[in-house]
Amino acid sequence: MDSAVEPEVRAQIDRTLAQFAHDAIRFDHIVTRRAAQRRFIDMHMHMPAHWTLGRAAALRANVEQALMNEVPGLRASIQLLPSNVEAQFDDLADAVKAAP
Numbered sequence: 001m002d003s004a005v006e007p008e009v010r011a012q013i014d015r016t017l018a019q020f021a022h023d024a025i026r027f028d029h030i031v032t033r034r035a036a037q038r039r040f041i042d043m044h045m046h047m048p049a050h051w052t053l054g055r056a057a058a059l060r061a062n063v064e065q066a067l068m069n070e071v072p073g074l075r076a077s078i079q080l081l082p083s084n085v086e087a088q089f090d091d092l093a094d095a096v097k098a099a100p
């Protein structure tokens with residue numbers, strides 16, 4: 001079974017994402033894993049619904065590039081979502097994980 005990335009790598013990821021901190025943007029559902037020499041990150045990037053697709057895609061590209069610069073070999077998968085929308089399947093998974 002794959003495990004999460006090393007704590008120092010996760011800290012580097014968090015520092016990188018913090019550079020993009022903004023009232024209008026939210027990163028959540030951050031899941032990391034490593035397999036062999038590869039590291040992966042899956043996450044959501046929430047942004048205002050009125051943003052154009054071009055603006056959203058440009059920001060995502062910037063975030064992906066920053067992550068790859070900081071963590072060589074990292075493969076980022078960033079799902080774009082409006083600020084007030086959560087992905088249904090992730091909600092279900094979280095509900096299961098959060099269950100006592």
Ligand SMILES: [Zn+2]
Binds near residue numbers: 028046081086087
């Ligand atoms: Zn989310």
